[in-house]
Amino acid sequence: MFLINCPFCGERDQSEFSSGGEAHIVRPKQPTELSDDEWAEYLFMRKNIKGIQFERWNHVHGCRKWFNVVRDTSNDKILSVYKMGEKPPVNYK
Amino acid sequence: MANYRIHKTEYIDETKRVSFKYDGKTYFGYEGDTLASALLANGIHLVGRSFKYHRPRGIVSCGAEEPNAICQIGSKKDLTEPNVRATELELYEGLEASSQNCWPNVKFDIGGINNLISPLIPAGFYYKTFMWPKSFWKKVYEPLIRLSAGLGKSPTEPDPDIYDHKYVHYDVLVIGGGVSGIIAAKMAAKNNFKTLLVDDKKILGGSTIYQNNESIKIDDKLSSEWLKNEIQEIKKLSNLTIKTRTSIAAYHGYNFLLAKENLTDHLPEEKKKNKIRQRLWKIRAKKVVIATGSIERPLVFNNNDRPGILLSNSINKYLDYYGVTCGENIILFTNNDSAYETSISLHKKGIKNIIVDLRKSASSELIKQAESLGIKIYFNHVVTNTFGYRKINSLEIMKLSEDGNTTIGDKIKLSCDCLGMSGGWTPMVHMHTQSGGKLDFRDEDQVFLPKENSEDQISIGSCNGDFDLENIIDKTVNKINKFLYIDNQDYQDTNIICSKENDKRNIWLLPNKIPLGKTKCFVDFQNDSTAKDIKLALKEGFRSIEHVKRYTTTGMATDQGKLSNMHALGIIADTAGVKMGTLGTTTFRPPFTPLTFGTLVGRNVGKFFEVVRKTSMHEWHVKNNAEFENVGQWKRPWYYPKNRENMHDAVQRESKAARDSAGILDASTLGKIDIQGSDASEFLNRVYTNAWSKLAIGKCRYGLMLNEDGMVYDDGVTTRISENHYLMTTTTGGAANVLSKLEDYLQTEWPELDVYLTSVTDHYSTASICGPNSKKILNKLFPNLDLSDENFPHMSFKEDKLENINCRIMRISFTGEQSYEINIEAKYGHSLWKMCIEAGKEFNLTPYGTETMHLLRAEKGFIIVGQDTDGTMTPSDLQMDWIVSKKKFDFIGKRSLYRSDTVREDRKQLVGLLTDDPKEILEEGAQIVLDVKSKPIDMLGHVTSSYFSPNLNKSIALAVVRSGKTMKGQKLIIPMENKNINVTVSDTIFLDKENKRLNA
């Protein structure tokens, strides 16, 4: 059971949050100009990394804010938390 | 009756005699006993039958690892409990227990025949023997296995006990109150850490608390005396909470642990009443100290499972703690020093005993002590067989060869009434691995040890592989100082004297002259798997420990292989010729010992099982006889039976009334999202498939929301209340998800939009009045409101007051009738509803529930998202192309609507179905085919909604059918169990295609 440090509320139990999958996948500005393959790339393809992964979480039973999390999926340690729109920390790659 | 209680101890209160029943017979024990110690005091070893071969089995241990003494407690239908370990169950007056694994009784049972036919029950016997014929499984094999295996009986009535949950936060949690745990807790608490110490036993102290060997001393005192003093000390520490009878069930990530505290299990029946039985502690600790100790290993030799064969250290505990001897003529079979402690203890109490030691020689203080007491020791010998049916009466030993692979010389037969075995010690690394920790293997004494890999948990004491007292205390102090970044000096000058083990010899499967195939060398007592089974699995090609485990069922019983896993691994490694450390271990999964469901659910039973949402009109529905349907967490009126109507009749009456005069529905549960901000219109444009910019203030519009993959996600009517203010409605079940999804887009994709979303579902109550007389009823409620079609047409919105309370009124319709939805602040909902009912009396205003609502909308061909759609339907599949804007540059899901897959002509599409026999009602979910003769039958689709329409006087249905759009008039077949139903594809709208009723 993770302890997640919501950037707006502080440390809360995992049960207050929902996971939103991989972060930094930007919705294409002009979807109509994309081929089926390019659109499918945005729509379906995810990295599913074992190791350091950037992902989105929503404090759904709290402040309802979405934010980003850097998590090592091999041991579930959360290494960093940052707000939407902020640049991902550079020391994790 | 024999009395094996041979001396007084401070842990048994001989002034408090306790009577209990075991297998129907009454016995006596004392306060302080466990069921196991009381049985042994009465000379009872035989407590059950083995799982596969139904061999007699006895008590083996004194703790959580017990594989045999598994009991059924009580016989009441609501309170009986299976799978209780007699070794952990504290004795109380009136306890009724029965041995679980025997049928028809423990002394004679039919399954014993399996013992004779055991060559036919090899490893994987479930998979091999009981495979065919398939039909035999249900009727023959399974009942037989269940009956003869006697896996215990579940209670058949609800558990009347009270269970509790509690959340706690600590700086330091110490698991285990043995010597290392006590030192760790003291150091932590004295250095200002808020500390919790838990131990599963009744009293603290672990195995040191009854240690009374003169060769083991701390500060010149017996180690037990020294420890008692420490326990007195820590009880004074204000920073320390001590919880006994509390066992950790699970160690989850981020130091979140579950602990079960037993509060009343040890009390007599009348004292249990109205008290909380067990409490589940949900613990978050900044740091965790694991001091769970180790358990003694059995040895694997022929017939090592007879009653009277116990772990050596358990014999010691029964003697020194409970005052009970397990026999009068005891043999101890060992490969290490610890059995010598048992031997010396027995000797002191005058119990005759001898030692058989695998080692060629040994030279520690303990051994010298035993030798000087004149205890007979057979070094370099191995037990090769045991005898005695219901209890061991003798055994055979032989000399070991130099390499330990065979036996040599002559058999020596020794008589005994009890055999203690000690195959060394296994550190309890369960907690460490549950927390995500990895293990190292130490070859020297063949143990898996915690690999330190995290800054927030640590293992100390014998669970960390430190076995002698000096080692335990010194290392604990050092490690805790480092772990907590403190410099505690309390134990600086502690003087420890203890015997040091110098010699080791481990053989996983002991040699025997008899071929393995003819022996019974048990590895897993509870699941009855033998060394032969494991070797057979390897022979048949299994290599991974996880596979061997499942094939032989080794380690898969309720004890989770606490005694058997190491031997299974050792035998695999030896047989396959690989190093044991390279095999890895099986996974240790929570819970450490079984938990009752009651503990897990706590107070969330009965009314508190699930959150229930009720509308403000709920009481009226109850008073008026409504049957309710669960929609998400909401209780919605399903139908209102009158004069003992069944559902069908009630729905027919309600839906007819709604079309003929007027009906009223509680629509409060629909999701309502308040949308405000200068970009609200743009936002709606992006989330719905149709255009919203031009919607005039005071108008309503139906919208369809897609997922980015183009599939229909939700629908509902949204009203423009003012320039920058909309009220969106969602489906009842989808409200929370829609809000989350909209927030997601707003916060992450379009943060530049000035839009604010607020859930107002619970803030408003909604009464929806429909039918040809709805306008007249509205007129009575709102006499000043101009209800003319010119002023208040379909799909528009007005505000008016009802006795000074503001109402939002939408003229929108989900039934196809002229219809008004009145929204009012939730606290006035009940009054609003009653006023509507009063005003509607003269028009036969009929309350209707969700079933009638579904029927009415189906007559009109309106979809229900989630019933007629299932996450694979596009708007075009639903024949709703009209709602998809061609002009809009983008909206959620737009691009997906012309992917190669979504433009396929042969997708499943929504159609209407009419049965050839108008009285035949289709089953929702029924499959639809074109032809029943071709095999395999090609499935074209399925029925999604089906009703008998009283207004059309025929059966109607909606369905999704492959290429359905082009099939109008096509005859199709719905094959059912007993008949084939003929249907014809129709339009999806069955009633009032011209919308005359809507605008009337």
Ligand SMILES: [Zn+2]
């Ligand atoms: Zn938050």
